[in-house]
Amino acid sequence: MTACIEIRGLSKVFSSDKRRVVALESLDMEVVDGEFVCLLGPSGCGKTTVLRIVAGLEPATGGSVKVHGKQVSSAGPERGMVFQEFALFPWRTVRRNIEFGLEIRGVPEAKRGEISTKLIDLVGLKGFEDAHPDELSGGMRQRVGIARALANEPAVLLMDEPFGSLDAQTRNLMQKELLRIWSATKKTVLFVTHSVDEAVFLADRIMVMTARPGKIREVIPVSLPRPRDRTSAEFIAVRGKVLAELDEEFEKARKTELSPD
Amino acid sequence: MVNSMPGTPTALARIKDAVVANWARLVLGIVSISVFIACWASVSYYLSESGNSLSPYLPGPLPVAEAFLDSFSDSVPGLTDTTMWDMIASSLIRVFWGFVLAMVVALPMGLAMGSFRVLDAMGKPLVEVFRPIPPLAWVPVFLMVFKSFWGPIGIVFLGVFFPILLNVIFGVKNVDQRLVDAARTLGAKRGTIFTKVVMPSIVPYMMTGIKVGLGVGWMCIVAAEMMPIQGGTGVGYYVWLSADYGRYDFTYATMLVIGLLSIMTTGVAEIIEKRVSRWMGLR
Numbered sequence: 001m002t003a004c005i006e007i008r009g010l011s012k013v014f015s016s017d018k019r020r021v022v023a024l025e026s027l028d029m030e031v032v033d034g035e036f037v038c039l040l041g042p043s044g045c046g047k048t049t050v051l052r053i054v055a056g057l058e059p060a061t062g063g064s065v066k067v068h069g070k071q072v073s074s075a076g077p078e079r080g081m082v083f084q085e086f087a088l089f090p091w092r093t094v095r096r097n098i099e100f101g102l103e104i105r106g107v108p109e110a111k112r113g114e115i116s117t118k119l120i121d122l123v124g125l126k127g128f129e130d131a132h133p134d135e136l137s138g139g140m141r142q143r144v145g146i147a148r149a150l151a152n153e154p155a156v157l158l159m160d161e162p163f164g165s166l167d168a169q170t171r172n173l174m175q176k177e178l179l180r181i182w183s184a185t186k187k188t189v190l191f192v193t194h195s196v197d198e199a200v201f202l203a204d205r206i207m208v209m210t211a212r213p214g215k216i217r218e219v220i221p222v223s224l225p226r227p228r229d230r231t232s233a234e235f236i237a238v239r240g241k242v243l244a245e246l247d248e249e250f251e252k253a254r255k256t257e258l259s260p261d
Numbered sequence: 262m263v264n265s266m267p268g269t270p271t272a273l274a275r276i277k278d279a280v281v282a283n284w285a286r287l288v289l290g291i292v293s294i295s296v297f298i299a300c301w302a303s304v305s306y307y308l309s310e311s312g313n314s315l316s317p318y319l320p321g322p323l324p325v326a327e328a329f330l331d332s333f334s335d336s337v338p339g340l341t342d343t344t345m346w347d348m349i350a351s352s353l354i355r356v357f358w359g360f361v362l363a364m365v366v367a368l369p370m371g372l373a374m375g376s377f378r379v380l381d382a383m384g385k386p387l388v389e390v391f392r393p394i395p396p397l398a399w400v401p402v403f404l405m406v407f408k409s410f411w412g413p414i415g416i417v418f419l420g421v422f423f424p425i426l427l428n429v430i431f432g433v434k435n436v437d438q439r440l441v442d443a444a445r446t447l448g449a450k451r452g453t454i455f456t457k458v459v460m461p462s463i464v465p466y467m468m469t470g471i472k473v474g475l476g477v478g479w480m481c482i483v484a485a486e487m488m489p490i491q492g493g494t495g496v497g498y499y500v501w502l503s504a505d506y507g508r509y510d511f512t513y514a515t516m517l518v519i520g521l522l523s524i525m526t527t528g529v530a531e532i533i534e535k536r537v538s539r540w541m542g543l544r
Binding site: 055056085088089090103104149 | 443
């Protein structure tokens with residue numbers, strides 16, 4: 001297996017006139033091809049920042065980020081992203097949202113239609129091709145978000161708390177759907193979440209981040225066979241282990257918040 | 262029935278409530294207008310019966326209604342071969358051209374100022390200097406320089422220009438950053454982001470600017486046409502002329518026409534706005 005995402009010594013400093021915040025400090029991580037990795041951490045630890053840097057939406061302050069050996073310098077269609085608030089174009093129909101990336105690459109219309117039809121099938125949106133986003137439920141909108149990212153045939157799917165704004169039932173359903181889509185497309189997935197349960201349910205490996213400044217505290221492999229049973233003793237054991245790691249970081253985050261700078 | 266639970270009003274009952282509420286509004290509206298007309302008629306009657314010298318300035322509702330109807334079928338007093346239709350046409354044409362010119366200049370300018378900080382910094386002082394000047398302050402100069410046709414158009418242009426410009430700039434600056442991020446991760450570069458994300462995003466802002474601009478445009482055209490120098494057409498001009506001839510019944514009729522015209526053009530803009538936003542899938 002080859003390395004898909006390689007991050008070495010990554011650092012990120014946000015500075016304004018008044019404050020200077022070190023969000024990430026010497027962060028190293030690696031994701032191999034076809035792997036499903038969850039990035040988990042206390043809020044404000046910089047997990048979304050890592051994702052945005054890999055996507056090329058945010059410049060790094062130091063260190064290097066490579067995808068398939070190529071240094072990341074700006075956003076590009078080989079790294080698809082799925083957003084927490086869906087970020088669908090409200091004036092485009094489901095089909096035209098999905099075809100956005102193909103359209104700007106100049107893929108001919110017939111070919112675009114063929115690809116989007118296949119993706120609409122894959123994400124289970126048949127019959128909603130001509131609906132606009134505001135006619136869809138949250139879960140359906142995120143299906144569009146996933147299909148839109150997949151249309152470019154990216155090597156990596158970057159997902160920023162994609163189910164964070166969905167209700168619990170829809171969220172569980174979407175997790176199963178995502179695993180189905182993942183096994184059908186064999187994409188590499190880097191998935192940011194703050195839900196331990198979600199991470200254990202989805203991931204091949206869970207990377208737990210430290211409180212700010214963020215780096216990888218621990219990598220926990222999850223070798224349970226899929227579909228995973230949330231009530232099984234093994235699942236609960238992994239969950240407990242991850243929670244224990246995370247709790248310490250929450251405690252640290254709380255202390256730094258309380259202590260004066 | 263599956264959907265209706267005890268205690269929830271049925272669809273029929275809700276429609277009935279809505280109809281009743283609308284009827285109530287309609288009736289109240291008719292009442293208030295009737296009361297207004299009755300007051301108007303009494304004051305006018307009192308003035309003329311008591312031989313008050315102000316009486317000619319306030320004809321009753323009936324003479325005004327008569328003048329209103331006559332003005333559309335016959336030539337109006339003071340002008341030959343000119344009906345209200347002709348004057349409406351010449352005013353509409355001026356508002357139309359003033360509006361089109363304002364759109365043609367304000368839209369690209371707003372897009373440019375909203376997109377580039379340098380242009381914004383350069384354009385803003387000019388906008389801030391010229392915007393507070395009432396368009397009507399330009400009337401004397403514009404009528405001398407641009408004469409009776411283009412002069413009023415220039416005044417309308419100024420009235421429509423700033424609302425559209427400011428709304429477009431605001432729209433560009435308020436483009437949802439998440440949509441820009443999404444477009445970038447899908448492979449879009451600056452130019453594509455501009456045409457496929459920024460342009461569609463500003464449409465609702467632009468429509469607001471157009472609606473405000475049209476209202477201001479009508480106020481401007483009427484005042485611009487009232488200036489004695491110009492060649493003698495338009496509803497604004499006729500307000501002035503009919504009063505000169507002492508035909509105040511026609512003055513009031515023309516005022517009514519102006520109000521209706523403004524309502525109609527704003528209505529058209531609203532219909533277009535609804536169509537556009539439905540077509541774009543926005544609500």
